[in-house]
Amino acid sequence: MGCLKSKEKEEDAPPPMKDPEPPKKVDPRLPFETYRQLFNMKNSWKVITRSLESVAKDNLIRLFRKHPHYQDMHKNLKGKTEEDLAESISFETSASEVFNSLDEAMELIEKVDMAIIQLQNAGQNYTKLDNFDPQYFKDMEDTFIASCRECMGDRFHDATENNFRLFYVFACEQWITGYNAASGKSGATDTNRV
Numbered sequence: 001m002g003c004l005k006s007k008e009k010e011e012d013a014p015p016p017m018k019d020p021e022p023p024k025k026v027d028p029r030l031p032f033e034t035y036r037q038l039f040n041m042k043n044s045w046k047v048i049t050r051s052l053e054s055v056a057k058d059n060l061i062r063l064f065r066k067h068p069h070y071q072d073m074h075k076n077l078k079g080k081t082e083e084d085l086a087e088s089i090s091f092e093t094s095a096s097e098v099f100n101s102l103d104e105a106m107e108l109i110e111k112v113d114m115a116i117i118q119l120q121n122a123g124q125n126y127t128k129l130d131n132f133d134p135q136y137f138k139d140m141e142d143t144f145i146a147s148c149r150e151c152m153g154d155r156f157h158d159a160t161e162n163n164f165r166l167f168y169v170f171a172c173e174q175w176i177t178g179y180n181a182a183s184g185k186s187g188a189t190d191t192n193r194v
Contacts, residue, residue: 027112031166038109041163045106047152048099055151056099057092061085062143063136070136073129097125098140105171119171123178134179137172144168 024035032038048055061082064071072078076090085091101122108115126132148164149156179185 027110029112029116030109031170032163037159037163037166040159041167042106042109044152044155044160044163045103047155048148049103051151052099052103053092053096055147056095057086058150059099059140059143059147060091060095062146063140066143067136067139070139073132073136075130097122098144101175102168102171105174106167109167116174119174120178120181123175123180124182126175126179127182132179134176137175141165141168141172 026032026035026038030038032041064082064085071080074090074094077085077088077094080088080091101119105115105119108118123137126134126136145161145164145168149161152160
């Protein structure tokens with residue numbers, strides 16, 4: 001039967017201690033200092049994913065407002081009003097290209113080699129546009145942030161903006177590397193620079 005006091009001692013004994021898991025490391029090719037930044041960014045991106053098409057369209061409209069000359073690079077969008085663009089399949093396709101690329105890269109971000117390949121392949125597609133200037137990607141950073149802020153509302157914080165900017169700059173560098181490789185321009189082989 002046993003003594004009541006010995007049973008109490010058995011119940012009070014703490015469970016054996018497990019060794020804590022080492023903190024997850026971030027691939028040094030990514031621009032994040034901690035895994036928490038990467039984790040938080042991926043969680044925040046889920047909000048964007050639910051409205052990906054509308055956020056992509058908003059982003060491209062903002063880019064065309066800020067830099068109207070970029071609209072001329074898209075043959076099927078040249079000279080169209082915002083109302084015309086809103087109803088255009090070509091506009092929807094053009095707007096979605098960047099955000100679909102970002103969405104795919106976000107899914108692959110912890111498999112960095114695959115994310116880099118995906119982003120560079122997306123950058124290569126821009127060689128099909130006449131007179132394309134890779135500055136297009138850089139100029140889109142602020143409109144990307146503004147569209148994400150609009151979508152997320154009060155869930156968009158300074159840390160969210162910082163993480164999204166870091167991710168966007170990483171993506172931008174890979175797009176430009178892919179574009180340069182496909183168009184034969186210099187600087188096309190620097191795939192590990194972040």
